[in-house]
Amino acid sequence: MDKKMNFPMSHVFGFLLSLLLTFVAAAVALKTTLSFQVVMWIIGTLAIIQAGLQLYMFMHVTEGEDAKVNLINIVYAVFCAIVIVAGTIWVMSFGLHNH
CATH class of the missing domain: 1.10.287 (Helix Hairpins)
Incomplete structure (x- = not known):
């Protein structure tokens, strides 16, 4: 219904x-x-x-029909966000070395 x-x-x-x-x-x-x-x-x-x-x-x-797919998509989006933020902080913190 x-x-x-x-x-x-x-x-x-x-x-x-x-x-x-x-x-x-x-x-x-x-x-x-x-x-x-x-x-x-x-x-x-x-x-x-x-x-x-x-x-x-x-x-x-x-x-929705498949709540498991929604959960997997959210976990993947959180993982991508963490990688982007951590990578940005890492590059901005240690990217001043001379080559």
Whole structure:
């Protein structure tokens, strides 16, 4: 049976949660007396939570015929992102050697 809604309440709820996470990150960055490293960890954690929220609410990761394929695609995308970020940091940190 197809469940049909006229107004996408889950999308509105996801949007409001994303806005809340963004405003919390901005408040932590602008109005806190914590150290720089702690602020970066908090903002990074909020960013990961927001990415998961958006995958769940807007990208419909849990929907579809084959959830295993969706999981494999997400794991592969995370792996690619880690390789790109780690490689960029490595090159920028140790790329100043003379040849």
